[in-house]
Amino acid sequence: MDSEVGFSAVFLILVVLIGLATLGVWLWSLIHCIRNRYLNDSNRIIGILLIVLLGPLGSLIYLFLPRETEPQR
Numbered sequence: 001m002d003s004e005v006g007f008s009a010v011f012l013i014l015v016v017l018i019g020l021a022t023l024g025v026w027l028w029s030l031i032h033c034i035r036n037r038y039l040n041d042s043n044r045i046i047g048i049l050l051i052v053l054l055g056p057l058g059s060l061i062y063l064f065l066p067r068e069t070e071p072q073r
Helices: 002-035 041-054 056-064
Strands: none
Touching: 002 041, 002 056, 041 056
């Protein structure tokens, strides 16, 4: 019985840590998209919508998109 409680506690801690990491990556990508000087306004809006509407999947898509090396203003 004690091993079941220990396993449950470890599993709960693991789920909470993964959830916090996912939230952190999502929030970081949203802030990065908003403050990225290399994006023009239309690309910024598309990026924000992608991140907000698709959640963690949109965040990963945004993070792996190709990057520009010069500002697009």
